Amino acid sequence: MNWLRNLLTRRRRYEELSQSIREHLEEKTAALMSDGMSREEAEREARCAFGNPVVIEERSREAWQWPSLESTAADLSYAFRQLRKAPGFSVVVILSLALGIGATTSMFSLIYAVLLHPVPYADWQRLTYPSYLNDDQPGSPVWWFNLNWAQYQQLLQAGSIEDVVGSTNVNSEITGRELPEDVTLTYITENVDAFLRVPAMLGRNIQRSDAESTGGQPIVLSFDFWMRHYNGDRDVLNRTLEIDHKPYTVVGVMPRDYAWERDLYVPMSLLPTRERISVLPVMKLKPGVSLATADAEVGALLHNFAKDAPQQFPTRFRMRLEHITDRIVLSIGRTLVQLVVAVLMLLVVGCANCSILLLARGMSRNSELAVRSALGASRSRIVRQLLVESLVLAVTGSLFGILLAFWMAKLIFGLFPDVFMHESVIRINLPILAFSVVLAVISGLLFGLMPSLRMSRPDIAQMMQTLGRKIAGGKGQARSLNLLIAAQIALTVVLMGAAGFAISGFMEMTHRDSGYDPAHLMSVPLPFHRHSLLTREQRAEYIETLRRKIATVQGVTQVAISADATPPDSGETRPFEILGTPFAQKQFMRAEFTDAKYFSALRIPLLEGRLWDETENTRGAAVCIINQTLAREYFPNGNAVGSQIRLPDLEIPAVNPGELVGVPDTTGWLQVIGVVADSLDNGLDKPVLPAVYVPYSRFMWEFTQFLIRTDGPPLAALHPIQLAIQSINSDQQTERNVRDLQQWIAQEPEVQQQRLFSILFGLFSSLALALALIGLYSVVSYSVAQRTNEFGIRMALGAQRTHVLWIVSRSIGVTVVSGLAAGLVVFVTLHSLLMHIAGNGGSNPFILVGVVALFIFCAVLASTIPAMRATSIDPMQALRTE
Amino acid sequence: MVRKPEYHDLFPGALELMILKTLSRKPVHGYALAQQIKERSSDLLQIEEGSLYPALQRMLKAGWLESEMGLSSNNRPVRIFKVTPVGKKHLEKEISSIEQMFAGISRVLALAEQ
Numbered sequence: 001m002n003w004l005r006n007l008l009t010r011r012r013r014y015e016e017l018s019q020s021i022r023e024h025l026e027e028k029t030a031a032l033m034s035d036g037m038s039r040e041e042a043e044r045e046a047r048c049a050f051g052n053p054v055v056i057e058e059r060s061r062e063a064w065q066w067p068s069l070e071s072t073a074a075d076l077s078y079a080f081r082q083l084r085k086a087p088g089f090s091v092v093v094i095l096s097l098a099l100g101i102g103a104t105t106s107m108f109s110l111i112y113a114v115l116l117h118p119v120p121y122a123d124w125q126r127l128t129y130p131s132y133l134n135d136d137q138p139g140s141p142v143w144w145f146n147l148n149w150a151q152y153q154q155l156l157q158a159g160s161i162e163d164v165v166g167s168t169n170v171n172s173e174i175t176g177r178e179l180p181e182d183v184t185l186t187y188i189t190e191n192v193d194a195f196l197r198v199p200a201m202l203g204r205n206i207q208r209s210d211a212e213s214t215g216g217q218p219i220v221l222s223f224d225f226w227m228r229h230y231n232g233d234r235d236v237l238n239r240t241l242e243i244d245h246k247p248y249t250v251v252g253v254m255p256r257d258y259a260w261e262r263d264l265y266v267p268m269s270l271l272p273t274r275e276r277i278s279v280l281p282v283m284k285l286k287p288g289v290s291l292a293t294a295d296a297e298v299g300a301l302l303h304n305f306a307k308d309a310p311q312q313f314p315t316r317f318r319m320r321l322e323h324i325t326d327r328i329v330l331s332i333g334r335t336l337v338q339l340v341v342a343v344l345m346l347l348v349v350g351c352a353n354c355s356i357l358l359l360a361r362g363m364s365r366n367s368e369l370a371v372r373s374a375l376g377a378s379r380s381r382i383v384r385q386l387l388v389e390s391l392v393l394a395v396t397g398s399l400f401g402i403l404l405a406f407w408m409a410k411l412i413f414g415l416f417p418d419v420f421m422h423e424s425v426i427r428i429n430l431p432i433l434a435f436s437v438v439l440a441v442i443s444g445l446l447f448g449l450m451p452s453l454r455m456s457r458p459d460i461a462q463m464m465q466t467l468g469r470k471i472a473g474g475k476g477q478a479r480s481l482n483l484l485i486a487a488q489i490a491l492t493v494v495l496m497g498a499a500g501f502a503i504s505g506f507m508e509m510t511h512r513d514s515g516y517d518p519a520h521l522m523s524v525p526l527p528f529h530r531h532s533l534l535t536r537e538q539r540a541e542y543i544e545t546l547r548r549k550i551a552t553v554q555g556v557t558q559v560a561i562s563a564d565a566t567p568p569d570s571g572e573t574r575p576f577e578i579l580g581t582p583f584a585q586k587q588f589m590r591a592e593f594t595d596a597k598y599f600s601a602l603r604i605p606l607l608e609g610r611l612w613d614e615t616e617n618t619r620g621a622a623v624c625i626i627n628q629t630l631a632r633e634y635f636p637n638g639n640a641v642g643s644q645i646r647l648p649d650l651e652i653p654a655v656n657p658g659e660l661v662g663v664p665d666t667t668g669w670l671q672v673i674g675v676v677a678d679s680l681d682n683g684l685d686k687p688v689l690p691a692v693y694v695p696y697s698r699f700m701w702e703f704t705q706f707l708i709r710t711d712g713p714p715l716a717a718l719h720p721i722q723l724a725i726q727s728i729n730s731d732q733q734t735e736r737n738v739r740d741l742q743q744w745i746a747q748e749p750e751v752q753q754q755r756l757f758s759i760l761f762g763l764f765s766s767l768a769l770a771l772a773l774i775g776l777y778s779v780v781s782y783s784v785a786q787r788t789n790e791f792g793i794r795m796a797l798g799a800q801r802t803h804v805l806w807i808v809s810r811s812i813g814v815t816v817v818s819g820l821a822a823g824l825v826v827f828v829t830l831h832s833l834l835m836h837i838a839g840n841g842g843s844n845p846f847i848l849v850g851v852v853a854l855f856i857f858c859a860v861l862a863s864t865i866p867a868m869r870a871t872s873i874d875p876m877q878a879l880r881t882e
Numbered sequence: 883m884v885r886k887p888e889y890h891d892l893f894p895g896a897l898e899l900m901i902l903k904t905l906s907r908k909p910v911h912g913y914a915l916a917q918q919i920k921e922r923s924s925d926l927l928q929i930e931e932g933s934l935y936p937a938l939q940r941m942l943k944a945g946w947l948e949s950e951m952g953l954s955s956n957n958r959p960v961r962i963f964k965v966t967p968v969g970k971k972h973l974e975k976e977i978s979s980i981e982q983m984f985a986g987i988s989r990v991l992a993l994a995e996q
Binding site for chain 1: 911912913916930931932933935936938939940942943949954958960961
């Protein structure tokens with residue numbers, strides 16, 4: 001505890017030290033005087049021989065201190081004093097930084113959640129989806145494949161694969177309640193717990209032991225289901241849940257970020273082996289195995305499977321395993337990177353703002369620094385002091401920034417849930433905190449260094465002479481200020497331009513002519529139960545019965561059938577063939593299975609020919625209707641009606657009876673009987689694809705979908721509709737994702753992404769604008785204050801107010817205009833890149849004009865207010881301000 | 883700008899060594915110490931008197947010295963510095979290592995002259 005004793009006796013040591021030094025000087029003086037010097041001479045001589053006693057005492061004291069630590073502490077307390085002395089300045093600086101750091105940190109936490117740590121699963125970097133490229137349909141995205149149980153067992157043996165989790169989803173319903181509730185039951189292989197290693201939130205996950213146990217049927221709940229069905233009741237374990245009239249015992253609840261599937265999990269062993277015919281295999285590669293190696297091995301295996309079961313796979317395909325995060329990285333990664341560029345620009349603008357304020361304030365501190373320097377402070381000491389001040393500002397700013405960041409990231413996640421992976425969760429954690437601290441330090445150095453280097457070199461002699469008098473700042477300082485302002489303006493203009501383009505792109509997307517009327521329309525999907533309605537006639541009849549019943553519900557005006565044919569992204573991409581023309585490989589269109597009422601329900605006009613009638617619908621007649629794009633592209637002579645079209649791959653595989661039912665010749669020729677106007681079928685941001693509408697009764701899945709038009713808000717009619725459905729079949733549930741079609745458009749990922757993009761870019765650029773204006777305002781105010789004296793003289797000598805106003809605005813005007821010009825040059829040079837950033841954004845050149853006009857308006861406002869103050873100076877008072 | 887009061891022409895620890903040696907002959911106060919070192923080096927070493935004090939404080943902290951009140955040669959009450967046993971040990975060790983160092987240097991220099 002030596003250091004403690006030192007600390008406690010330090011004051012006595014200091015006293016002894018000063019005493020010794022005093023004695024030394026006195027004795028030396030006395031000695032010199034006895035040699036015959038005068039007292040004055042002797043004292044001077046003694047000091048010369050001794051050196052600067054103040055500095056020496058300071059240095060001697062340091063022996064007892066932790067010098068760097070203690071002088072830093074002194075710097076800190078001094079910095080806080082300085083900041084308290086100028087609260088307006090401190091608040092503006094801290095706010096500028098909080099915004100910059102907050103926005104950057106929130107983007108980083110999004111990136112962390114979405115790209116760096118997207119899923120909670122063990123070894124997620126080695127998890128891959130079962131995906132391949134279908135060479136029968138070149139240019140189509142990767143497809144996923146399912147395996148039967150025997151194939152799954154063989155896949156487990158593959159050398160490059162450590163383990164495989166297989167799952168099968170089954171449409172089910174929760175029974176024993178007023179209305180059956182639609183759920184997806186996921187049968188999952190029992191190795192899942194060891195595979196993903198995510199601890200359950202309550203109880204446990206499905207485990208290997210579940211495969212052997214015979215008593216009871218365990219079920220594990222997803223977080224979403226637990227919240228939805230049990231309202232987050234923690235006392236849920238061992239309760240019984242009735243699904244499809246069978247009891248299950250709840251054994252666990254998984255945490256929120258475990259979103260493998262989103263409802264219920266049961267052991268695969270509960271599914272009879274003969275029903276395990278389409279198992280989705282998610283593979284974990286062995287460590288060090290590359291995707292290419294795995295592609296080769298799994299590909300060979302799959303081509304073997306395809307030999308035995310050709311109907312299960314396309315005729316030609318290539319393995320293309322993808323990491324489970326690849327898709328999200330592709331879809332959102334680019335957007336996030338662009339947003340990061342934007343927030344970094346915002347941060348730089350914020351830092352520039354701080355530099356500007358520090359410099360402007362520093363000019364009035366020149367005399368203080370000159371005094372410190374004259375009293376013996378070294379340059380490095382002053383730079384350190386000034387840097388500590390900036391760091392104090394930066395750290396305070398970053399504290400607010402972190403709070404802001406967390407709130408902002410949560411808000412973004414909450415507002416745009418579908419843009420991100422369901423597994424991603426925003427948390428404040430060590431990496432994010434470390435990031436923002438590093439960011440604070442870097443920005444503190446960034447904005448503090450330049451001003452402190454400038455300010456630590458005061459011209460002492462000049463300063464001392466003009467001490468206490470406000471003098472015009474040095475040329476160098478004024479130049480740095482103007483440079484900073486111009487840079488700030490340039491960055492702000494670039495950001496504003498990008499925001500303008502993003503917003504106009506969003507407007508274009510949402511105001512696009514969709515070709516259909518989504519108002520008062522909702523889509524009600526209906527799953528069919530396994531092993532029911534096994535013939536085409538049964539299924540069609542059931543759908544018709546339901547349709548007629550729903551039409552009787554109060555408030556319902558129209559009911560149409562659309563199996564997966566709901567715009568704006570409707571139908572399935574399939575190849576097609578036109579009778580009499582050679583079959584082109586790359587000829588694709590959207591196949592839509594609907595009834596004839598579909599067109600009037602969506603208000604899509606018939607342009608040519610006729611619609612099919614009831615009887616044609618009932619028997620699944622070989623007729624079809626095409627959209628305008630198909631007619632225009634493939635029948636330029638207007639002879640579409642009467643021609644024949646064929647869907648060669650519309651076969652019904654014999655894999656899973658009941659999964660698909662249809663007429664015997666599903667791939668036969670269809671006669672085109674009409675042409676309808678285009679409506680969006682390939683998303684809101686892409687051109688309409690050729691489409692063919694086929695009577696739904698020709699080809700049916702294990703689900704259907706009703707499009708229901710109502711008088712009032714559609715969702716309000718849902719409950720009576722569900723009751724009507726139940727009066728036909730008490731076990732018939734509706735799917736959970738019943739959607740209002742207008743809402744559906746708003747929830748499309750591309751709309752959400754573009755909206756997110758526009759909002760964030762708009763927000764960031766308005767923050768940048770605000771910061772730039774604050775910077776401008778403070779520089780003008782400062783320069784006006786500096787030149788009060790000069791203006792007073794000018795006005796006393798007869799200068800007009802307008803002339804003074806002109807002097808003030810001329811100097812700042814040059815800076816603003818050069819900043820604007822630089823910003824525009826950068827923007828135009830990066831135009832193609834920024835078009836890219838703004839997504840499919842607008843190309844309207846007027847946006848740029850608008851941006852410049854807006855900026856000039858704001859800049860004039862921000863600089864006129866302080867400039868006006870300059871002109872309202874009373875000359876006498878101005879001269880007295882000295 | 884303030885010139886750093888350090889002795890660039892002395893090797894590190896030299897000043898401490900001289901202080902220890904001087905004080906080990908007789909405990910004295912700061913002024914006398916400065917005078918003695920000056921006289922002894924016959925003004926060959928340019929030493930700013932004040933620079934003794936940071937060194938003295940460091941040595942006090944290291945426990946090589948201790949200080950007590952005493953009287954100067956002209957009977958003024960002054961603070962006297964004297965060497966502790968730890969300081970003595972340090973001095974011996976330093977002197978022997980310095981002697982070795984000088985011996986080494988002279989050998990190399992002698993070799994260079996041949």
